Amino acid sequence: MNWMYDSSGPMIPxxxxxxxxxxxxEQIPLSKAMGVTLESYDETQIVxxxxxxxxxxxLGTAFGGSLAAIATLSGYSLLWLLLGNxxxxxxxxxxxxxxxxxxxxxxxxxxxxxxxxxxQSFHAHFRKAGKARIPLRVTxxxxxxxxxxxxxxxxxxxx
Amino acid sequence: MNWMYDSSGPMIPxxxxxxxxxxxxEQIPLSKAMGVTLESYDETQIVxxxxxxxxxxxLGTAFGGSLAAIATLSGYSLLWLLLGNxxxxxxxxxxxxxxxxxxxxxxxxxxxxxxxxxxQSFHAHFRKAGKARIPLRVTxxxxxxxxxxxxxxxxxxxx
Numbered sequence: 001m002n003w004m005y006d007s008s009g010p011m012i013p014x015x016x017x018x019x020x021x022x023x024x025x026e027q028i029p030l031s032k033a034m035g036v037t038l039e040s041y042d043e044t045q046i047v048x049x050x051x052x053x054x055x056x057x058x059l060g061t062a063f064g065g066s067l068a069a070i071a072t073l074s075g076y077s078l079l080w081l082l083l084g085n086x087x088x089x090x091x092x093x094x095x096x097x098x099x100x101x102x103x104x105x106x107x108x109x110x111x112x113x114x115x116x117x118x119x120q121s122f123h124a125h126f127r128k129a130g131k132a133r134i135p136l137r138v139t140x141x142x143x144x145x146x147x148x149x150x151x152x153x154x155x156x157x158x159x
Numbered sequence: 160m161n162w163m164y165d166s167s168g169p170m171i172p173x174x175x176x177x178x179x180x181x182x183x184x185e186q187i188p189l190s191k192a193m194g195v196t197l198e199s200y201d202e203t204q205i206v207x208x209x210x211x212x213x214x215x216x217x218l219g220t221a222f223g224g225s226l227a228a229i230a231t232l233s234g235y236s237l238l239w240l241l242l243g244n245x246x247x248x249x250x251x252x253x254x255x256x257x258x259x260x261x262x263x264x265x266x267x268x269x270x271x272x273x274x275x276x277x278x279q280s281f282h283a284h285f286r287k288a289g290k291a292r293i294p295l296r297v298t299x300x301x302x303x304x305x306x307x308x309x310x311x312x313x314x315x316x317x318x
Binding site for chain 2: 053056064065070072089092095102
């Protein structure tokens with residue numbers, strides 16, 4: 001897969017965002033059914049969001065499965081962009097999720113990048129072993145209050 | 160909501176299955192987008208399944224978010240049917256999931272009913288307090304091998 005680069009070199013950030021979102025929609029069709037969009041990405045965090053309408057439950061709030069799915073997608077996407085290696089596969093190994101308050105509007109999932117020392121260790125391990133794991137936390141907030149806390153362990157594997 | 164019963168009394172099991180599936184598709188639209196069907200239910204377990212096609216990831220195996228979502232739906236559905244109280248709301252409070260092997264075909268999630276003593280205690284607490292919680296395990300297997308283990312805590316609330 002060489003979707004992150006074109007012949008003119010690394011893409012500009014806005015193209016990178018659009019291409020990452022297109023990749024998610026094409027490769028993981030549930031992300032399209034959920035209406036997931038990639039709002040922003042920089043070295044510190046990634047933000048994915050989705051409308052409530054295709055993701056509501058029987059109470060009119062966000063379905064727990066949709067919240068788990070968008071949190072998982074956020075971890076995937078951050079790790080993919082941090083790694084910047086089209087020859088890597090990324091999978092989720094395990095996760096835990098705590099539903100603290102219902103989400104009543106647009107779902108907005110924020111995955112913060114880990115400390116730079118952890119990222120460096122992850123990169124070094126991946127280069128040496130062709131495989132490395134990293135824990136990532138995703139939070140979903142509404143009006144400044146935490147609604148969902150997701151902790152996942154993601155693994156990158158040389159393909 | 161009075162969807163479980165009609166004027167002639169409790170529905171026969173096949174109607175109950177079809178109505179539960181219709182309820183999921185109408186009230187939780189992601190379940191329809193995923194193609195979730197309710198395969199079977201009895202006092203010991205419920206089985207939900209979904210095709211791989213709308214639920215695959217970038218590797219052609221089942222997406223972790225889809226697996227978390229169908230596991231959550233399985234817990235919801237079992238508890239809803241065990242409770243048999245249309246005046247109850249059910250929500251998931253927390254869950255953890257371990258992805259042990261990739262799922263390469265149709266996803267089949269099995270939620271086993273807890274011990275009868277735990278169910279009786281759950282019923283008694285719900286009647287007394289109007290609220291009760293219960294842990295439920297969901298497994299997703301393929302060719303007899305465990306692929307996904309999901310442990311969720313579900314809460315029923317008198318509406």
